[in-house]
Amino acid sequence: MKRTNKIWNPERECADREEMRRLQSKQLAAMMERLYHNVPFYRNKLKEMGIEPGDIRDVDQLKALPFTTKDDLRENYPFGLFAVPQTDVVRIHASSGTTGKPTVVGYTPRDIETWAEVVARGLVMAGVNEDDTIQVSYGYGPFTGGLGIHYGAEKVGATVIPISSGNTRKQLQFMTDFNATALACTPSYAAHLGESILKEGIPPEKVKLRTGVFGAEPWSNELRREIEKLLHITAYDIYGLSEVMGPGVSMECECQRGNHIFEDHFIPEVVDPETLEVLPDGEIGELVFTTVTKEAMPLLRYRTRDLTRLCREKCDCGRTLTRMEKCLGRTDDMLIIRGVNVFPSQVEAVLMSMSGTSPHYQLVIRREKNLDTLEVKVEIDEKNWSDSIRVLEGIRKQIEANIKSMLGITAIIKLVEPNSIQRSEGKAQRIIDLR
Numbered sequence: 001m002k003r004t005n006k007i008w009n010p011e012r013e014c015a016d017r018e019e020m021r022r023l024q025s026k027q028l029a030a031m032m033e034r035l036y037h038n039v040p041f042y043r044n045k046l047k048e049m050g051i052e053p054g055d056i057r058d059v060d061q062l063k064a065l066p067f068t069t070k071d072d073l074r075e076n077y078p079f080g081l082f083a084v085p086q087t088d089v090v091r092i093h094a095s096s097g098t099t100g101k102p103t104v105v106g107y108t109p110r111d112i113e114t115w116a117e118v119v120a121r122g123l124v125m126a127g128v129n130e131d132d133t134i135q136v137s138y139g140y141g142p143f144t145g146g147l148g149i150h151y152g153a154e155k156v157g158a159t160v161i162p163i164s165s166g167n168t169r170k171q172l173q174f175m176t177d178f179n180a181t182a183l184a185c186t187p188s189y190a191a192h193l194g195e196s197i198l199k200e201g202i203p204p205e206k207v208k209l210r211t212g213v214f215g216a217e218p219w220s221n222e223l224r225r226e227i228e229k230l231l232h233i234t235a236y237d238i239y240g241l242s243e244v245m246g247p248g249v250s251m252e253c254e255c256q257r258g259n260h261i262f263e264d265h266f267i268p269e270v271v272d273p274e275t276l277e278v279l280p281d282g283e284i285g286e287l288v289f290t291t292v293t294k295e296a297m298p299l300l301r302y303r304t305r306d307l308t309r310l311c312r313e314k315c316d317c318g319r320t321l322t323r324m325e326k327c328l329g330r331t332d333d334m335l336i337i338r339g340v341n342v343f344p345s346q347v348e349a350v351l352m353s354m355s356g357t358s359p360h361y362q363l364v365i366r367r368e369k370n371l372d373t374l375e376v377k378v379e380i381d382e383k384n385w386s387d388s389i390r391v392l393e394g395i396r397k398q399i400e401a402n403i404k405s406m407l408g409i410t411a412i413i414k415l416v417e418p419n420s421i422q423r424s425e426g427k428a429q430r431i432i433d434l435r
């Protein structure tokens, strides 16, 4: 008998909305007590605002509560926001960040259990079960990707290959020799693995993959189709951030119409990033999470800087969990090119909708005479690279025209030869900002 069903935890994942609200309200009230009594940072904030923990009884009251930002985490480095004594913390993760101190997060045994539960739910959405062998090619270490997926996969009962990121040759060897049926890594690395299979001439029947869970960086639906074609799989989006838990905050189901947020643990809101007002469902804004069940480091209204919109309608898969649209990008990655706002994922969507280009590109931003300019470096696939200059010039002009018509910006297009843009084994570096 199969231990895994199509829905891992139907009671929670298909709960009636009113029932979910009641649960969230109860969890929020309990969280407020813990924050007030155990975390001086929150106690001071709440006192300043004249809020007593007992005042908060309903999830609707969230909007009256203070936000938490990445700077708050940095200022309380390393353990200032922990709500439990060190003896109760069994794991620490940290995200490096590009500047300053890393952000540190802690987990109690129950937090680890919750994390495995939500990742298990996510893997089941992607069709993973105990008959699968999953190659976990996210980095193992302070980054939450590797160990996060690992525990969820073991909970599902799948066979885990904890290969971590990097060493593409070995990845391909393990994938084929151990008959991996599922792959977990960043979408950019998945595309690279797919191309490497072709380049190495590995016969398609030796690759048994049928599903993949990809995330940790923004990626377009067009790149999804490219990965699905390269690897002959269905590619699912998994979203998360270390501050909130790690991978498994939300996950895409078979309908592939937005990621279901595991809102019995992470309550979502979308706010206007300028005014911080809560936006109605369907409007794009900054995603904010309140981690109502976390013990070691619960966060109140954590501003993710990720831009998306929410949909609370029941999904065709049967789940009632609120969905978030595929992330458009991060507020800090938004480029303003001569007044037009652009996200790298939008440029990617244009590139991937054309033939002749590869999924490897970089955006170079410069400032010339006080104006920002955007150069798009695009790798051309092997077949087209050997073509005549006239053909290449045609492709270049077509990219330029498509970017202009779809995004409304003029970009300088530079075609580069196959394999000249550095491959990333984790999160791809898409933006080179020379300003």
Ligand code: DLL
Pocket (backbone or CB within 6 Å): 095, 138, 144, 145, 214, 215, 216, 217, 218, 219, 237, 238, 239, 240, 241, 242, 243, 246, 247, 248, 304, 306, 327, 329, 330
């Ligand atoms: O990237 C956790 C993770 C690991 C998620 C593996 C999915 C798979 P951080 O390193 O803290 O944690 O980075 C979090 O990455 O705020 C988003 O900006 C971005 N991100 C994560 N998943 C997605 C996704 C992990 N599916 C930051 N789509 C988040 C778009 C994503 N962006």
